[in-house]
Every structure is written in C-alpha cells, then in structure tokens.
Amino acid sequence: MNRELVDRIVAATLYEGYLLYPYRPSSVKNQVRWTFGGVYPREYSEAVVGAEPWAATTECLLRGGDDATVDVTVRFLHAVARTAARLEPPAADAPADAASLRPVDAFELDGRIQRTWEEAAERRLEAGTSTLRSLLAEPRGLTVSVDAGEQVEWLRGEDGLVAGALVRAHQPLTVAVDISATRVSPDIARLRVAITNVTTVTAADVADREAALRHALLSTHVVLGTKNGAWLSLADPPADAVQLARDCVNTGLWPILVGAPGSDDTVLASPIILEDHPQLAPESAGELFDSTEIDEILSLRILTLTDAEKAEMRGADERARAILERTESLTGDDFMRMHGTLRSTAPRIGGTE
Numbered sequence: 001m002n003r004e005l006v007d008r009i010v011a012a013t014l015y016e017g018y019l020l021y022p023y024r025p026s027s028v029k030n031q032v033r034w035t036f037g038g039v040y041p042r043e044y045s046e047a048v049v050g051a052e053p054w055a056a057t058t059e060c061l062l063r064g065g066d067d068a069t070v071d072v073t074v075r076f077l078h079a080v081a082r083t084a085a086r087l088e089p090p091a092a093d094a095p096a097d098a099a100s101l102r103p104v105d106a107f108e109l110d111g112r113i114q115r116t117w118e119e120a121a122e123r124r125l126e127a128g129t130s131t132l133r134s135l136l137a138e139p140r141g142l143t144v145s146v147d148a149g150e151q152v153e154w155l156r157g158e159d160g161l162v163a164g165a166l167v168r169a170h171q172p173l174t175v176a177v178d179i180s181a182t183r184v185s186p187d188i189a190r191l192r193v194a195i196t197n198v199t200t201v202t203a204a205d206v207a208d209r210e211a212a213l214r215h216a217l218l219s220t221h222v223v224l225g226t227k228n229g230a231w232l233s234l235a236d237p238p239a240d241a242v243q244l245a246r247d248c249v250n251t252g253l254w255p256i257l258v259g260a261p262g263s264d265d266t267v268l269a270s271p272i273i274l275e276d277h278p279q280l281a282p283e284s285a286g287e288l289f290d291s292t293e294i295d296e297i298l299s300l301r302i303l304t305l306t307d308a309e310k311a312e313m314r315g316a317d318e319r320a321r322a323i324l325e326r327t328e329s330l331t332g333d334d335f336m337r338m339h340g341t342l343r344s345t346a347p348r349i350g351g352t353e
Contacts, residue, residue, distance in 0.1 A: 006223060006258050006266055009278055010075060011287070013270050014219050015319070018077075018120065018289045021298055022305060023320045024312045025117055033118065034079065034213055037220040037252065037271030041173075041201045044212040052209070055196045056220050056252035058269035061241055062181075062189050064229025066133035071225045072179055072193055074127065076217040077120035078146065082317070083167045084114045090161035094154040098167055106315065110158050113315030114166060120218065121170060127177050132189055132229065135181035143198065148172045171214040173199045184244050188232070193222050193269070222253060222269040230264040233257055233276050283337040285326050289319070296338040302327045 017036045020029045038052055045054035062068060085101035095101075106115040125144050134140070150169040157163045178194040197217060205211045224231070232238060234255060237245040253269040257276040268274075284295050302324065305313065314321045 005260070006268065008280060009258055009268060010221055010223065012280060013268075013272050013274070014075065014077060014122070014221060015120075015287055015289050016219070016272055018219075019316065019320055021288075021290050021301060022309060022313070023302070023316060023323060024309060025115065025316055026312060034077075034216070034218045037076070037218065038213065039076075039175075039195055039197045039217040039220050039252070040212055041197050041199045041205065041215050043201055044206045044209075044215075045197075047206045048209075052212070052216075053252055055194060056271075057192065057194045058222055058250050058253040058255050059190055059192045059248040060224060060255045060267050060269070061184075061232040061234070061237070061244055061248065062132065062191050062226060062229050063187055063232055063241075064132060064189070064226065065187070066131065066136065068132040068189075068229030069129050069227045070132060070135065070179070070181075070191060070229075071129040072127035072177065073223040074125040074175070074177055074195060074217075074220070075223065076123050076220040078123050078170055078173065079214045079216070079218060080119045080121050080168050080170045081214065082115075082117050082119050083169070084116045084164065085167055086164045087162055090157065090159075090163045092161060094162050094165075098152050098165065101165055101167070103167075107164060109155055109163050113311055114155060114164065115312075115315045117317060119168065119317050123217075125175060125177065127179060130179065132181055135179060135191070136183060136189065139178060139180035141176065141178040143174060143176045145174045146170075146172060173197065173215045173217070175199075175217060184247075185240070188241060188244060190244070190248060191224065193224070195220060195222070220253070220271060222255075224255075224267040224269070226265055231257060231267045232264075235276060283334075285330060285334065286323070288323060296335060299327045299330060299335070299338070 039056050040052040040054050042054040045052050083103050085103045086107055106113050130140055148171055153166040154162050155164050176196045176198050180192045181189045184190050199215045201215050232241050234245045254273045255267045255269040256274050258268040259266050261277045288298050313324050
C-alpha cells in the first residue's frame with residue numbers, strides 16, 4: 001500500500017464540505033454543516049426516522065486464497081466546539097483554569113478576529129489485520145470509545161498580556177466496527193465492514209441535531225488493505241465478477257481502488273462517489289473543501305472578497321486561513337495552469353466502453 005498517496009486522497013475527501021465558499025461563518029451556506037458521511041447515535045437516528053443514519057456499511061470483493069490478509073482503518077472527523085472567551089482584565093500570566101473567562105461570540109485581538117465556531121478533529125481507528133481464513137470462520141468485531149476532552153489555548157496580545165483564550169471541547173462517542181467475509185466463488189470473497197454509532201446520549205442530545213452531531217462520526221471513510229490478495233473494482237469488475245459486484249450492498253459508502261493506476265492492494269470506501277484510482281490534480285494548489293469544486297473559479301472568487309469578508313474568513317479557523325493565504329499567493333502562471341487544463345472521465349462497466 002502506498003500509504004502517502006492514500007493519505008493524500010483521504011485528506012482531500014475527508015474535509016469535503018467542511019466549509020463552503022465564501023468560507024465565512026455568517027454565510028447562509030455554512031449554517032448547516034457536516035452533511036457528508038455522518039453516522040449519528042442510534043437514538044437520535046431513530047428519533048428523526050432515519051433521516052440521519054446511525055450505521056454505514058461497505059461490501060467489497062477480494063480475490064485470493066485463505067492466506068490473504070485484510071486490514072481495516074476507519075477515519076472520520078469529530079466535531080470540536082471552539083469557544084472564544086475574554087479574560088477581563090488581561091493578565092501577565094494565564095490563570096490556573098478557565099473559570100475566569102467570559103465566553104463571547106467573537107472578539108478582536110491585534111487585528112485578528114477570534115471567533116466561537118466548530119472545528120473538527122481527525123480520528124483514526126485501527127481495526128487491525130485479519131486473515132481471510134479467520135474472517136470466513138468467524139466475523140470480527142471491536143468497539144472503540146473516544147472520551148470527552150477539553151483544551152485551552154491562551155491568547156496573548158502584542159503587549160504580552162493574556163487577553164483571552166480559545167476553549168476547544170469534544171464530546172464522547174463509541175463506535176462499533178464489524179468485519180466479516182463470505183466466499184462467493186472459489187477464489188473470490190465478499191468482505192463486509194459495518195460501522196455503527198453506539199454512543200449513549202441524553203434526551204437533550206436526541207432533541208437537538210447540533211447536540212447529536214457532537215457525538216457523531218462525520219465524513220466517515222474506511223480504508224482496506226490486503227496482502228496476498230487483490231481487490232476487485234465494483235465499477236469495472238472482471239468478467240467473472242460482474243454479477244458478484246452487482247450483489248454487493250453499500251450504504252453511505254462507496255468503495256474504489258486507490259493508489260497508482262493498476263494497483264489493487266487498497267480500497268477506499270468514501271461517502272463521496274469517486275472513480276477508481278483518483279488522482280489529485282497537479283495544478284491544484286490545495287484543498288478548497290467545496291464539493292464539485294473548480295479551483296480556478298473558487299480562487300478568483302476568493303480574491304474578490306472584501307477586506308471585512310477576508311478578516312471573517314481568517315477568523316473562521318486555521319484551514320480557512322490557509323485557503324486565503326494560499327490563494328492570495330497564487331501567481332499569474334498558477335492561474336494559467338488551472339485555466340488551461342481540461343479532464344474528463346469515461347466510466348466503464350463490466351469491461352465495456
């Protein structure tokens with residue numbers, strides 16, 4: 001597995017929809033976030049009659065003998081509530097705790113806006129490696145919990161005094177991962193990975209989406225690797241696996257082959273439908289988070305934001321700030337490379353054009 005290449009693809013899709021143009025918290029587009037790949041607590045999902053799922057599953061085809069191995073990694077975002085708070089009056093030293101802080105929507109410190117907002121922490125759950133033989137004999141399951149936590153980032157002004165802080169807090173969640181395999185032909189097995197959110201939540205969490213999503217897996221992805229075996233494409237399966245590919249059931253996730261073209265040792269199951277062996281465009285300066293993004297158009301639009309809008313964008317979070325700084329540093333040649341490149345895809349099903 002080319003881990004670096006896989007990580008770059010996951011990084012690009014993991015944050016898709018994280019923050020949309022015009023990248024400002026006050027924008028209507030950014031009032032309802034976390035719309036891709038959510039896996040919510042079961043009680044909340046049932047309360048909203050399944051409008052928000054509490055499980056995601058992927059089924060893939062693996063060609064190989066019983067000695068083939070399968071490793072599974074679940075990757076997702078975990079909402080982090082960031083609260084901006086003032087320290088009044090400012091002090092030379094940070095207080096021993098955050099009790100003396102006064103939460104506010106936003107405040108300005110040395111020309112930069114510090115804002116209450118929701119960020120995200122990346123989570124990676126390693127489900128380990130199993131042989132196909134063991135999975136055929138007995139499904140494997142594990143449950144992983146993430147404890148609640150809080151971090152305080154004290155903010156000093158140019159005068160050296162502590163003027164406030166950013167308090168980041170995340171809520172607990174518990175994730176169950178179940179892995180199973182079924183032999184569907186002499187040399188092909190169907191692998192199934194099911195992810196369920198089994199977090200215990202309160203009635204208040206069930207009654208409010210904003211509260212429930214803090215106990216949710218957001219932008220859920222699954223990475224599957226193999227040794228001594230080969231994953232088969234579901235979009236373009238070999239002739240002996242066309243019907244087997246049709247029989248695979250994927251809910252909330254779509255598996256594709258990732259890695260260098262022609263490689264078959266890694267599958268990425270993503271909430272965003274991609275073609276096999278996706279590549280990051282070399283002309284792209286970096287992720288823009290906006291689904292169906294067109295780098296040139298979005299970059300040009302960012303440059304048209306007013307100074308006040310750019311200040312709000314900088315204050316959203318570090319990822320938004322990085323987008324702005326990167327865009328403002330683009331040269332004319334950079335824009336010409338984006339402008340002069342066209343690509344298209346021609347999907348193939350079952351080996352036919």
